[in-house]
Amino acid sequence: MATAQDKMTRVCLFLEQHKLVPIPINYHVAYAYISDNHPALKQAINGCISNKTLLDNFLVESWYNEYLSFESKNQDTLIKGVDQVVNKISHSTSDSHEAVNQYLAHLDSSLVGINESNLPRSRQIISSLIDATYALKGQQQQLQETLLQAQAETEKTRIALDQLRKIRYTDPLTGLFQYTYLDQKVTLWKEQHQSLCAITIDLDHFNDFNQKYGHLIGDIVLSKVAKKVQSYVLESGIPVRNKGEEFLIVLPDITQATANEIAEKIRNGIEKLRFISSRSGKRLPSITVSVGVAHLPADSDLTLLTYNAQQAMEIAKKRGRNTVANFLN
Known part of the structure; x- marks a missing residue:
């Protein structure tokens, strides 16, 4: 009984530490993490914590679907x-x-x-x-x-x-594929010996936007941004919703120069999006994105490719956001 009580205390502390809402899925994932019964789940969570990645409801739900969902x-x-x-x-x-x-x-x-x-x-x-x-x-x-x-x-x-x-x-909010599907496609591309480019897109100051205008409007913005991202990719690659306000695109068999052109078109297209509040009729602030681009040969790992693209995205943020940056090997 004491052990169970101790675990629940640690679960509550974990949720509080990472500012996660105490909903059933978050409890389930946190309890599995604290219990040390799922090594792959623990490794995924520890990896995000080590990289100082923000743990949000979207990320926790993706872990639940990948590691814990029997269905x-x-x-x-x-x-x-x-x-x-x-x-x-x-x-x-x-x-x-x-x-x-x-x-x-x-x-x-x-x-x-x-x-x-x-x-x-x-x-x-x-x-x-x-x-x-x-x-x-x-x-x-x-x-x-x-x-x-x-x-x-x-x-x-x-x-x-x-x-x-x-x-x-498919992610129900944006209509984009989830990361699990991307992993399968990349395996196929690697078998065909195709090099890969990754583009990581993060909405600038989106947490502040959500706090000011509410998550409902934030979800609408995310959905429209996702459609804009998809319109520039079409059948040439796979765009996925990687985290709460982060998107990832993987493109097979293209040069980094071409990936840079696509990334810049996406950045510019999102900046031109206009959002009007249906309640007040007032125009909402424009959304900008920081974009990172990385390229790896055919025998490379998706995790490394994604990490490199995210590092490039961090470079874009340090340059003042609303720009495209490349990962330099």
């Missing part, structure tokens, strides 16, 4: 399992379709040869064989149609899986 792990397993089944059905359907086409072509050529026989008795047998063969041909054609329908259903299932995957890995 999250089940969904991942389900998606992978169903994906494997769908791929297997798709390949089988494709192979069967090809086999049926080859059989029908062979059958047509064989029927022509059988009709050339001149023996009366053989003609009767061959006539019966031809009827049976054509019946079999009709059955095979029906099978082919069934396989084509199955292939169409397989594609529908694949689309549904993609939608489920998107919901699973």
